[in-house]
Amino acid sequence: MNADPYVPYCGIPPIPGHLTWNLDPVLIAVLVAVPVLYAVGARVQPSDTQRRSCFYIGWAILVAALVSPLCNLSVALFSARVAQHMLLTLVAAPLIVLGQPGRMLLPMLSKGASLRLPQVRSGVLPIAATAGFAFSLWAWHLPGSYDATLRSDVVYWSMHVTTLGSAMLLWHALFDRFGGLSSALLIGFGTTVQMSLLSALLTLAPRPLFVSHFGTTWPWGLSPLEDQQLGGVIMWTVGGTLFTAIGVLAFGAWLKSLATDGATGQAARAP
Numbered sequence: 001m002n003a004d005p006y007v008p009y010c011g012i013p014p015i016p017g018h019l020t021w022n023l024d025p026v027l028i029a030v031l032v033a034v035p036v037l038y039a040v041g042a043r044v045q046p047s048d049t050q051r052r053s054c055f056y057i058g059w060a061i062l063v064a065a066l067v068s069p070l071c072n073l074s075v076a077l078f079s080a081r082v083a084q085h086m087l088l089t090l091v092a093a094p095l096i097v098l099g100q101p102g103r104m105l106l107p108m109l110s111k112g113a114s115l116r117l118p119q120v121r122s123g124v125l126p127i128a129a130t131a132g133f134a135f136s137l138w139a140w141h142l143p144g145s146y147d148a149t150l151r152s153d154v155v156y157w158s159m160h161v162t163t164l165g166s167a168m169l170l171w172h173a174l175f176d177r178f179g180g181l182s183s184a185l186l187i188g189f190g191t192t193v194q195m196s197l198l199s200a201l202l203t204l205a206p207r208p209l210f211v212s213h214f215g216t217t218w219p220w221g222l223s224p225l226e227d228q229q230l231g232g233v234i235m236w237t238v239g240g241t242l243f244t245a246i247g248v249l250a251f252g253a254w255l256k257s258l259a260t261d262g263a264t265g266q267a268a269r270a271p
Helices: 025-044 049-067 069-076 078-098 101-109 124-139 143-149 153-175 180-204 224-269
Strands: none
Touching (some): 124 180, 180 224
16 A cells, blocks of 8 residues: 655645645644744843834744645745745845844853853854855755655645755844944845855746646746746845845945045045
């Protein structure tokens, strides 16, 4: 007797009109527990309303990406998986990081002990964060590893944990007050380059790369190649535009600081 065929974590590939929500009780319990713990921590650790709002909004977006029918649609369409990743890494992650979840949660996890996250003052953090995010993004959007996420729950959640974790580290490095303009320049332009290269590979490939979607895209009016191209365009336009803007703004601020320093130096040398 043959074993039952494996069903991906987010369900069988849907057809139009039959999308389902992800009601995994374990996932829902975790998604509810984290903001509850954050709220408890916020009562102990002083925090402004804006930061708390950022966390809750970011967490709500994360919940929507993992629980809504987008999860089920990502089983059928590569472009839906890319959209899910863009929501998690470029919208939810920065908002959650701005909410300083480590500052709220770690003291409780350490049984009330005073615990501070280390501040990295050198260039190690932005370099490691930029490289880590690039590695995670490329690793999980290459054919072999991508197809494996639809054949194993362990691999599926390894993808989400590493992708979201590396994105949060990237945004932490960008928001770190010790990083300055050099970090923003590295993260902005470095991430733009690697995301643009990956997007171009996906968009301009002459054939579909992901075996898992060879038979799942047609009900949605897309060939596997068109679906792959759409995913590449989503990554290119959303991710590329965002990090290009970050790099350009940082470059402009750097030029302004050079002009200010030059004017200050001239004023100091004037008789």
